Amino acid sequence: MTPSAAGWRSSAAYEHLAEMSASDLAWEWLRRNDAYDEDYQELRAGKTDVRTLTDKIRRRWGLRFPRRPAGASI
Numbered sequence: 001m002t003p004s005a006a007g008w009r010s011s012a013a014y015e016h017l018a019e020m021s022a023s024d025l026a027w028e029w030l031r032r033n034d035a036y037d038e039d040y041q042e043l044r045a046g047k048t049d050v051r052t053l054t055d056k057i058r059r060r061w062g063l064r065f066p067r068r069p070a071g072a073s074i
Contacts (some may be wrong), residue, residue, distance in 0.1 A: 036061055 043053050
């Protein structure tokens with residue numbers, strides 16, 4: 001059985017996806033993920049050790065963080 005397409009938007013609204021890189025597409029998915037947003041908000045709140053939380057985000061979401069210059073903040 002084919003699902004009804006009645007609730008879908010126009011395919012033209014998604015044409016830009018064909019031009020996106022893999023990392024762009026990954027970011028579009030990730031930024032809409034509630035669990036990722038919770039981890040990010042925890043990082044922004046500064047209530048957890050940055051190193052511990054950065055390691056958690058790196059492991060959980062597969063993200064890589066370039067080394068920041070000395071004295072740089074979040």
